[in-house]
Amino acid sequence: MTDDAAHIGFPVLRLLADGQRHSGTALAAALGMSRAAVWKQVKRLEALGLAVDVRRGAGYRIQPPLDVLDAREIRGALTPATRARLESLDVITHVRSTNTWLLEQQRAPAGCLAACLAEYQSGGRGRRGRAWLTPPGRGLCLSTAWTYPTQPKGIESLGLAVGAVARAVLNARTGLDIGVKWPNDLIVADRKLGGILVELAAEGHGACFVVIGIGINVTAVPALDASNTANDALRPIDLGTALADRPPPRNVLAASLIDAFAAMLDEYPATGFAAYRSVFDAADYLYGRSVTVESPTGPIDGRAVGIGDDGRLRVDCHGVIHEIVAGDVSVRPRV
Numbered sequence: 001m002t003d004d005a006a007h008i009g010f011p012v013l014r015l016l017a018d019g020q021r022h023s024g025t026a027l028a029a030a031l032g033m034s035r036a037a038v039w040k041q042v043k044r045l046e047a048l049g050l051a052v053d054v055r056r057g058a059g060y061r062i063q064p065p066l067d068v069l070d071a072r073e074i075r076g077a078l079t080p081a082t083r084a085r086l087e088s089l090d091v092i093t094h095v096r097s098t099n100t101w102l103l104e105q106q107r108a109p110a111g112c113l114a115a116c117l118a119e120y121q122s123g124g125r126g127r128r129g130r131a132w133l134t135p136p137g138r139g140l141c142l143s144t145a146w147t148y149p150t151q152p153k154g155i156e157s158l159g160l161a162v163g164a165v166a167r168a169v170l171n172a173r174t175g176l177d178i179g180v181k182w183p184n185d186l187i188v189a190d191r192k193l194g195g196i197l198v199e200l201a202a203e204g205h206g207a208c209f210v211v212i213g214i215g216i217n218v219t220a221v222p223a224l225d226a227s228n229t230a231n232d233a234l235r236p237i238d239l240g241t242a243l244a245d246r247p248p249p250r251n252v253l254a255a256s257l258i259d260a261f262a263a264m265l266d267e268y269p270a271t272g273f274a275a276y277r278s279v280f281d282a283a284d285y286l287y288g289r290s291v292t293v294e295s296p297t298g299p300i301d302g303r304a305v306g307i308g309d310d311g312r313l314r315v316d317c318h319g320v321i322h323e324i325v326a327g328d329v330s331v332r333p334r335v
Contacts, residue, residue, distance in 0.1 A: 010093045010119065012041040012060075013050075013136055019065030021058055048120065049135030064219065064240075066137040067250045069117050077255035082262045087112040089258075094120050094136075098143035099199055099213040107147050107209055113262045114145040117254055134217060138238075140194075140250050142257060143213040146265040151208040157273035157311035159184055159198040162212050164279040165260045166196065170216075173248045173256060174239060179285030181234075182304075182313045182329060186216070187285045191237035193217055212261055218247050273311065281306065286329060291315060295327040304329075 011031050015022060024035040031038065042052050042060055053061045071091040075083065087108035095101050098116045108114045120136035134141070152158075163180040170178050170186070170193075179187040186194040194216035201209040217238035239247035267275065281287075286304035293300040293315060302317035313324040 010136070012038060013045060013062075013066070013119070014068065016052070016060060016062045017066035017068045017137065019061065019063055021053075021055075021061040023059035027060070045136060050137065064245070067219070068137065069119060069254070070251055073251040074117070074255045074258070077252055079259050082113070082259045085111065085113045085262050085266070086115070086258075088114045090114075090116045092116065092118045094118065094122065097121050097213075098141050099197060099211050102143050102145040102211050103199065103201060103209075105145075107203075107207075108145065110147045110149050110207065111266070112147070113258070113265070115258050116143045116145075117141060134215065138217070138219040140214070140216040140218050140253060140257075142215075142254055143211055144258060144261045144265070145209065145211045146262075147203075148208040148210065148269065150206055151202070152269040152272070154268075154272035154310075155200065155208065155210075157309075158210065158268065159196060160280055160307065160311050161264060161268065161273050161276040162196050162198060162214070162261070164276040164283070165264050166194075166214055166257065167283045168279055169253075169256045169260050173253055174243060176239075176242055178283060180280055180283045181285040182307060183311070183326075185234070185285075187234070188237050188242050190234070192234040193237055193239070193242070210265065212265075214257065216253070218250055218253075273309070277309075286313070286331070290332040292330050292332055293322075293324050293327045294330075295324060300324070300327075301332070 012027060015027055015030060024038050027038045028035045042054065046052055050062065053063060069091045071089050074091070075089055078086065092101070095118045098118050098121060102114055102116050105114065118141045121141050160183065163184065163186070166186060167178045167180050170176065176188055178193065181187050184196040185192055194214060197213040199211045203209060217236055219238055219240045284306060287306055289304050291302065291304050293313070300315055300317060300322055302315040302322065305314045305316045305321070307313055308323055313329065315322045315324060
């Protein structure tokens with residue numbers, strides 16, 4: 001289900017990933033195309049939000065260099081336990097959505113993991129169908145899939161457990177103080193670092209197919225604010241900005257997340273969300289804040305007071321506790 005990479009400039013992207021300047025003549029020769037075709041691919045990359053330094057007579061360059069995803073490197077960084085569970089690991093140049101791609105593949109056997117990463121996804125989704133857009137090569141678009149023989153108890157809180165696990169991995173790799181905003185956002189310094197999307201598909205024989213998608217902004221890009229803030233009150237941030245241009249390598253970060261998700265998915269039927277509750281509570285971005293929840297029955301204004309054991313957001317509205325199953329939450333300014 002991948003798209004035609006040649007149409008969006010990825011052959012050129014791979015050659016420019018080293019950060020060095022390449023002439024149009026050299027690129028055209030390496031790719032077996034005309035210099036005009038190279039120029040068109042570069043312009044397409046720019047349209048997707050990737051800054052390319054173009055100088056007449058000198059050629060093209062991408063700065064900073066791209067940290068290209070590599071399946072062999074990711075696989076080599078996994079723990080032996082994860083490699084034993086790994087049914088497939090696909091690194092795709094361009095896909096509509098890594099979650100959708102896994103949902104459309106043949107299911108791996110129960111207890112086995114499938115993973116998919118993409119340099120660029122043109123139809124990445126957040127909650128409620130919102131777009132998740134990151135320029136090519138600058139983010140981490142990762143999905144993992146797992147099949148349960150029967151639906152685990154407490155599956156409705158799985159997304160919160162994923163947030164807690166992702167927060168722990170990012171904290172270990174970066175040292176950043178990362179918050180988890182119910183139900184699915186990763187926050188740094190009151191800005192959005194990434195998002196999580198968990199999708200379930202019930203199987204006819206009673207099995208439950210789970211896909212965990214996570215998108216993380218890794219490297220600073222000029223177009224990031226325009227692409228990721230259209231439907232979100234929180235402005236985005238990336239690891240490069242938060243870490244003074246020293247983000248962890250994407251392959252290393254991907255392997256750490258795959259390791260953590262594999263262990264969590266394997267243990268979840270026995271532990272449920274309870275095993276991850278303390279991590280989530282410690283990182284609960286909304287706790288104690290004045291919030292507005294756009295619920296199906298109308299807006300609710302109050303103070304977030306944590307989550308219930310079933311994963312519902314609890315909001316204190318003049319002494320009355322509302323338990324929110326689903327809804328968009330915005331933080332009201334402190335006065």
